[in-house]
Amino acid sequence: MQYLEVKTQSQSYKVVVGRDIFERSLQEIFNGSSWDKLFLLVDENVFLHHGDLLLNSLNHFADDVQHLVVPQGESSKTVAFWESTVNFLLTNGVRRNTPLFVAGGGVAGDLGGFVAASVLRGIPLIHIPTTILAMVDSSIGGKTGINHQTGKNLIGAFYQPNMVIADTRFLTSLPRREWINGLSEILKYGAISDASIFNEASIFQAEDYRIIDQEKLISLIYKCIKIKADIVAADEFESGIRAFLNFGHTFAHAIEKACNFDTISHGEAVFLGMLAAQKLSRLTGYSLNENFLEPYKPLYQFRVNPDEVSSEEIYSYMFQDKKRTDKHLKFVLLKEWQSPAVKNVTNKEHIIEAIMLMINEMM
Ligand SMILES: NC(=O)c1ccc[n+]([C@@H]2O[C@H](COP(=O)([O-])OP(=O)(O)OC[C@H]3O[C@@H](n4cnc5c(N)ncnc54)[C@H](O)[C@@H]3O)[C@@H](O)[C@H]2O)c1
Missing domain, CATH: 1.20.1090.10 (Dehydroquinate synthase-like - alpha domain)
Incomplete structure (x- = not known):
């Protein structure tokens, strides 16, 4: 299990990266305490493959775990789905300190982040990224948002999470095409910041990603998160070097x-x-x-x-x-x-x- 700290003006938070670390990380978050309620927003495919694990683990820490499944795809990053999610939280008794866990790729993460930023002017947010792209990029740095009919990501806010748990166990069900999608962002870090990534990303040449070397994968994900964390720490609101990530x-x-x-x-x-x-x-x-x-x-x-x-x-x-x-x-x-x-x-x-x-x- 590897840790790193993202330090921004608005919030400092821990990112945990490793294999089979989800339950241990929850124990750290809750630190012996139990909550009356918490919410889980979860991508539909993640729910299909890992719903039991997510709910069973969260149930240890709260009397009432309410979950909402996010249909896969960009069509969930809409004003309409943002509104349904906000309604779901408000009608089910969310309070200022009720945590929202968001498990999924960048779509669920961007939507969930914006919901967390806007409900009651901000509730605690924990990202559980389940795609490579979300682990190395979208769950880090606090960009949240939804699409508008005139363009992508046009409505949103900067809102940093309280913690990010990147457990590679969730990647076992990730389709090959999504691994390759995430690879692009990894190579981006190689191009703008660290040449060693071009060598280390060769693990993506594997025939079967289900048996990919976990140590190498975790170290690569960690390296990318560290680059993003350092850039975000220096320029949280993209007035300078954060633009390099584009x-x-x-x-x-x-x-x-x-x-x-x-x-x-x-x-x-x-x-x-x-x-x-x-x-x-x-x-x-x-x-x-x-x-x-x-x-x-x-x-x-x-x-x-x-x-x-x-x-x-x-x-x-x-x-x-x-x-x-x-x-x-x-x-x-x-x-x-x-x-x-x-x-x-x-x-x-x-x-x-x-x-x-x-x-x-x-x-
Ligand atoms: N906020 C940011 O800084 C930032 C950065 C980059 C991209 N983004 C946004 O991220 C989104 C793209 O994210 P993405 O590539 O993760 O796509 P995604 O969230 O759409 O996930 C891709 C597909 O993988 C499925 N999936 C996710 N996790 C899975 C798992 N563990 N097992 C099986 N299936 C799984 C999803 O259901 C979906 O079909 C875009 O909306 C983009 O705008 C945001």
Whole structure:
């Protein structure tokens, strides 16, 4: 069991990473005390595979454990589902100190985080991330939120959890495609911060993830969380270096939109986006002589027909991004590997060339 502390202005909290650590971590949280009530928000697939474990364990610590299942997929990150969840908590007697446990991937985590932030102006939140992406990225750092019909993640708040329990036992039921989605964020940390990750991520080349080396997996997850924790500690509200975590994401969000958030997953789009950002870095004059992402390409299987997306459409979606603050497009580029910088890029031809590379990679 490995621990680390995320220290932000608004809250410091512990992240626990390991295998079969869920029950032990609960004992730490409750520390001999028992609660009259607590809530669990749980992704539907996680409930299917681990519902008994979650409920039986939580039942040891509270007289009344109320749970709500979150249907899988982005359609749960809506105002309508946020409202049903808030109704569920309020009609079942939530108080300011009633903990909300959220078990699932980034969807359940973002939704649950925003519910915790908004109900009674904030209740205790414990994340139990169950996807690779949620363990290394979305459960850390306090970004919570839901989607709006005009775009993704447009309604939300910064709200730090009280604890994060990353137990790799939950990953035993995770489909292979979701492992690969999470791999993209892991490789992102390799690109922006720590080259050793490119070697250590080779465990993802395994045939069968159910028998993946746990020690290596835990140490890799820990390393990624530590990078994110350090960045968030330095820049909780993304006014500076936290933007480096968006490496590849400007391209990724636009291609996801071009595919109607349907045929391409977020992780697949991030992988393509990193290839494009790498290309744009070179076109802008930075010399990156090696392509550390290359060995991981065969693990991605795209279902998008490249003929159905056009570079002009993807380019225009970048301009429509509602979170854009500048009249020019900004990208996280690499001056060198592990040396990111946020740059305005005004040369449309360069951007289109980088987008074309992304489209060609899908063939
Ligand atoms: N808050 C942040 O900082 C942040 C960062 C990155 C991404 N995100 C958000 O995260 C979301 C994507 O998260 P995700 O990739 O975890 O997707 P997800 O939550 O949709 O989970 C992916 C799929 O895996 C299933 N699943 C989850 N855990 C499982 C398990 N242990 N066993 C079997 N099935 C399981 C889910 O039901 C779903 O079908 C997006 O909405 C994105 O916007 C947020």
